[in-house]
Every structure is written in C-alpha cells, then in structure tokens.
Amino acid sequence: MSTPDKNIVIIIRSPPHSTLNAFEALRTAAGLTDHRLRILWAGDGVYSALDSVDQRLTATLLADLPHLVDGFYADAESLRVRGLENAKLLPHVKILSKPEVNTMITDAQVTLSF
Numbered sequence: 001m002s003t004p005d006k007n008i009v010i011i012i013r014s015p016p017h018s019t020l021n022a023f024e025a026l027r028t029a030a031g032l033t034d035h036r037l038r039i040l041w042a043g044d045g046v047y048s049a050l051d052s053v054d055q056r057l058t059a060t061l062l063a064d065l066p067h068l069v070d071g072f073y074a075d076a077e078s079l080r081v082r083g084l085e086n087a088k089l090l091p092h093v094k095i096l097s098k099p100e101v102n103t104m105i106t107d108a109q110v111t112l113s114f
Contacts, residue, residue: 006035009108012045022048025114026061033068038104041093042075044082045114049074051088066092075101 010029014021022045029039041049048058049072055062066072072093079085079095089095096104105111 006109007107008032008035008037008110008112009040009104010037011040011042011111011113012048013043013113015044016048016053021114023057026058026065028112029065029069030061037069038071038073039065039069040073040075040101040104042078042101046074046078046082046084049089049093050084051090062090073104
C-alpha cells in the first residue's frame with residue numbers, strides 16, 4: 001500500500017438544513033481516499049453530526065466513509081456553545097478540544113471548508 005499523498009482536513013461548517021454543503025463535503029471526501037483525510041464538524045456544521053438529523057442524502061456516504069478516512073471529529077466548543085455537548089452524535093465521531101482542533105488544522109497540508 002502506498003503512503004498518502006496529502007494530509008487533508010475537510011471542515012463542515014454549514015448547517016444541514018440550509019445548504020447541500022455537508023453532502024458535498026462528504027461526496028468530496030469519498031473522492032479523496034488516496035490521501036490522509038479527516039472530517040471535522042465545526043460551527044453550525046455540528047448539527048450535521050447529530051445522530052437525530054435527517055441523513056437521507058448522506059446515509060450511504062456516512063456508512064462507507066469510516067472505512068476510507070482517518071476519522072470523523074466534532075469541535076467540542078461548537079457543541080458546547082449550541083448546547084449540544086450531551087447530544088448523541090453519529091457513530092465514529094470523536095469530540096476534539098479546541099487545542100486538538102487547532103493542531104489538526106495546522107498540521108494539514110490542505111484544508112477544505114464547506
């Protein structure tokens with residue numbers, strides 16, 4: 001197996017109810033599997049990481065991507081500010097502190113924001 005070409009972080013900042021950005025971010029991720037890829041939900045994007053949110057568009061991608069990416073993450077501060085710190089998140093989503101989020105983004109060679 002070859003080594004990944006780039007260290008990429010896809011940040012989903014848009015809420016699930018106003019745009020297709022979360023879907024497009026996951027669709028983009030599905031095409032970048034030759035890279036070290038991590039997906040981060042932050043800002044209003046954390047609503048897309050909730051287990052209770054309608055996933056009709058993203059269900060297939062969310063089922064396949066855990067086997068193709070290096071991880072799913074949610075920003076703890078974004079969850080806290082929105083009163084979601086105890087909400088049930090999608091499977092495989094790990095909550096990161098602000099310093100951990102900053103390190104992930106700083107260490108990335110490419111950052112894509114949706």
